[in-house]
Amino acid sequence: MDELNFDINTLKISDIGEKKLVSFITEKIGFENFSNEFNGFKEIWDDAAVLDLGDFYLTFTSDILIEKYHFPSWLTYCSYGFKAVSVNMSDLAAMGSKPVGIIISLSLPGNLSIDSFDQLLDGIVHACNYYNVPLIGGDTNEGNEIIISPTVIGKNKKNEILYKYGFKKGDLLAITGPIGFSALAFQFYETKKTDLTNALITEFAFDESKIFEDILKKIELPFGKIEEGQFLSKFSSVSAATDISDGLASELGEMINENRKFNQTIEVNKNVFNKSKSNKNEFNKNKSNKNSFDPNYLKNGLITIGDYDDIYNFHPKNFGFRVYENRIPFIKEIKRLSKILNKNYLNVLFNFGEDFELVFTVDKNNIDEFKKKYESKFPPCYVIGEVTDSDLIELELMDGSTKILNPKGYEHFKD
Structure with a gap:
C-alpha cells in the first residue's frame, strides 16, 4: 500500500476518508481481477460498472443512505424513500443509461411504526414510478436506524454511453442546471430563525410560504437527470460526463484523474x-x-x-478545467443568499454537492447545434468553462483574477 502513502497499522478510516478508502480497496483487490479477459466488465471505476453483453452494455451501481448522515430530522419518511432511489438513478444518468431494474435492501429499527414504514415505501414506489423502473427484489433486516441500500441496473447501446473520461483540451464544460441551491436549502433549514426569514423576505420580496415551497422542492424530491443523460449519450460531440453529488470541484477533480489515466x-x-x-x-x-x-x-x-x-x-497528459464565475447560473442570487446565511458562496457552489445535475464536456465546434437540440427538449444547459492542459481547476472571478480550487467536496468518514 505504499502508493497510498499511509500506515495501515496506526490510522483509522476517519483519518483517510472515503476516497482513499476506495483506493485502498481497489489496490487490495487488484485491477487484474476486473479485466475484460476474465469476466466481461469493460469499466468498474466510473459512476457505474459496465458489463459488456455483446450487443449492449448493462450498468450497475449502488449507493447506500443512512438515516444519521443522509436524512435530516425534518425530512419526511416519504422523502427518505424517494431520495434513496434518486441518488442511485443520478449515477445511471451520468452514464446515459436507461434504468431497467432496482433492488433495495433495508435495515429498519424494530420500533419503527408501520405507518412510518408505509410512508417510506410510498416514497420508494413513487420514485420507481417516476423513473419507470421495476422494483425486482431486495432484503430486510433489523438495525438501530433506517438504512436504505439500492442497487440499480441500467442498459446502454454500445455507441451510447458516457464516462468520466474522454475529453480533450478545448472542449467546453457545461452543466444541465443551476448548482448551489441545495446547499443553501440545507443551510436555511439548519439555521432557520425569524430574523433570517425576515431578511430573506425583505431581500427577495418573497412571501414566507413561497420561500419554504421552493426550498422544500430542492431537498425533499431530488431528481436524477435520467432523460438528460440519455440525450447526452446520443451525441458523439459530448465527450464525458458525471453527476454532481459530492460537489462540483470534487467531480471535476475525478474527471481530471480519470482522463489522465485514459490519455x-x-x-x-x-x-x-x-x-x-x-x-x-x-x-x-x-x-x-x-x-x-x-x-x-x-x-x-x-x-x-x-x-x-x-x-x-x-x-500522463495534463488536463484541467477553467470555470468562469460570470457564466455560473444565478451567481448573483447565490452570492446574496450565501451572505444572508453567513456562508462562503464558493463552498456553496463547489464543495457541498447534492445538486444532482450533470456536468459534461462537449466539442466546442458543435456547441450551437447541441444546445439548440438540447434546449428543444429540456430547460437550458449552461456552458460554464472549458478544458485546459493546466492540471488544475481554475476559477476566473468577476474581477478577472484567478482562484485555484481544490478538488474537495463532501466525503464520508471525514465530513
Missing part, C-alpha cells in the same frame, strides 16, 4: 523489452505495434504501472 502516452523501452520473452509475448498478444499502447489495456488492468516500470515509460 497516457506509453512508450516501450526496446532494449529492456527485447530481453524479456514473457513480457514481449504478453505485449504482442494484445498489440501488434510495439511503439504504441492502448490506454484501455492499462486502464482495465492488463498491465499495471508498477509491474513494468523498466519496460514501459508512462507519460
Whole structure:
C-alpha cells in the first residue's frame, strides 16, 4: 500500500476518508481481477460498472443512505424513500443509461411504526414510478436506524454511453442546471430563525410560504437527470460526463484523474523489452505495434504501472478545467443568499454537492447545434468553462483574477 502513502497499522478510516478508502480497496483487490479477459466488465471505476453483453452494455451501481448522515430530522419518511432511489438513478444518468431494474435492501429499527414504514415505501414506489423502473427484489433486516441500500441496473447501446473520461483540451464544460441551491436549502433549514426569514423576505420580496415551497422542492424530491443523460449519450460531440453529488470541484477533480489515466502516452523501452520473452509475448498478444499502447489495456488492468516500470515509460497528459464565475447560473442570487446565511458562496457552489445535475464536456465546434437540440427538449444547459492542459481547476472571478480550487467536496468518514 505504499502508493497510498499511509500506515495501515496506526490510522483509522476517519483519518483517510472515503476516497482513499476506495483506493485502498481497489489496490487490495487488484485491477487484474476486473479485466475484460476474465469476466466481461469493460469499466468498474466510473459512476457505474459496465458489463459488456455483446450487443449492449448493462450498468450497475449502488449507493447506500443512512438515516444519521443522509436524512435530516425534518425530512419526511416519504422523502427518505424517494431520495434513496434518486441518488442511485443520478449515477445511471451520468452514464446515459436507461434504468431497467432496482433492488433495495433495508435495515429498519424494530420500533419503527408501520405507518412510518408505509410512508417510506410510498416514497420508494413513487420514485420507481417516476423513473419507470421495476422494483425486482431486495432484503430486510433489523438495525438501530433506517438504512436504505439500492442497487440499480441500467442498459446502454454500445455507441451510447458516457464516462468520466474522454475529453480533450478545448472542449467546453457545461452543466444541465443551476448548482448551489441545495446547499443553501440545507443551510436555511439548519439555521432557520425569524430574523433570517425576515431578511430573506425583505431581500427577495418573497412571501414566507413561497420561500419554504421552493426550498422544500430542492431537498425533499431530488431528481436524477435520467432523460438528460440519455440525450447526452446520443451525441458523439459530448465527450464525458458525471453527476454532481459530492460537489462540483470534487467531480471535476475525478474527471481530471480519470482522463489522465485514459490519455497516457506509453512508450516501450526496446532494449529492456527485447530481453524479456514473457513480457514481449504478453505485449504482442494484445498489440501488434510495439511503439504504441492502448490506454484501455492499462486502464482495465492488463498491465499495471508498477509491474513494468523498466519496460514501459508512462507519460500522463495534463488536463484541467477553467470555470468562469460570470457564466455560473444565478451567481448573483447565490452570492446574496450565501451572505444572508453567513456562508462562503464558493463552498456553496463547489464543495457541498447534492445538486444532482450533470456536468459534461462537449466539442466546442458543435456547441450551437447541441444546445439548440438540447434546449428543444429540456430547460437550458449552461456552458460554464472549458478544458485546459493546466492540471488544475481554475476559477476566473468577476474581477478577472484567478482562484485555484481544490478538488474537495463532501466525503464520508471525514465530513
